Amino acid sequence: MTDAPDTTDAPDAPDTPDTQFDARLWRNGGWTARVVKNEDDDGWAVEMIKDGEAEPALVGPWTMGRDKKNPKPLDTSAFNTLVKTASEVLRRHEQQRHAQLHKRVTVESAEGEILVTLDIVPDEDDPYALLTAFDPFGERLAQARVAPGFKLAKENAAAWVEGGFGRPR
Template identity: 65%
Template sequence: MQSDVVTEESPKIQEARLWRDNGWTARVIKNEDDDGWAVAMVKDGEPEPALVGPWTMGRDKKNPKPLDSTAFSTLVKTASEFVRRHEQQLHASLHQSIVVTVAQGSGLSARVTVRLDIVPDEDNPYATLSAKDDGDALLAELRVAPSFKLNRASALAWVESDFAKPATR
């Protein structure tokens, strides 16, 4: 689908197959997979649609139902939630955290929070592995491969090794 990049200064449009308002553009398009219609939601400034979904046929069963204020509001809400969930999933995959309990002398134990923060740079991706105590004091920090798998076992092994650089696989 061809999409013009829209900026904040873009004029408000309210047409049967094209609505633009509140930072979003809804465009009703022919569904390439069948005889139906789809609607593409594009956030201003983005080159690609954030969401593409089926669109209802009109009464004549040939043309799409026209966009209206209620439909556009619903589409904006749905597309915004979709973008927000995607951003949350991306953040969660790039910033992981696990709390482990390690034994100390005299039968005492300590809780350590181990974090993996991935920097997905196109040319030189890397990750930072860090450990903090319950008082949020930094115990250790080092650079690891972005493919490092943080799980309870790897976090505990790193803490118990006195924060030695983990072996690469």
């Protein structure tokens, strides 16, 4: 098998500089699928790279062709499945990152339920976190800057609220 373009199964898309449909390289819709030699064994792998990113969002095994030596050519169905899978991986990473940077607990006070949030700002030079309290109507009651490693738990949130929103411990 050669690296000659295989456009027999390419989607009907306008020819633009960022569109390419070759047997081992497809570029379309902000994604690039590249079939590469698997460094771990004799097989092949496929990388999915989102435009503008340096690292692949997804790397997985790729099917051998009929000759059991060269990779199976990319096609529309495979490309679309790879885009969907890689997008899902990025979405999960974003959800995980959001969960790590944004925490929330609800505590009881004399005024009712108070929502306390912790939003970490991962600045390279000066990382910090903002501890914020909201009343039941969503109005901000107080905000304090804390260390990015501050552990938000019900107990320390309650202590902050009961202490009149002084310097958090």
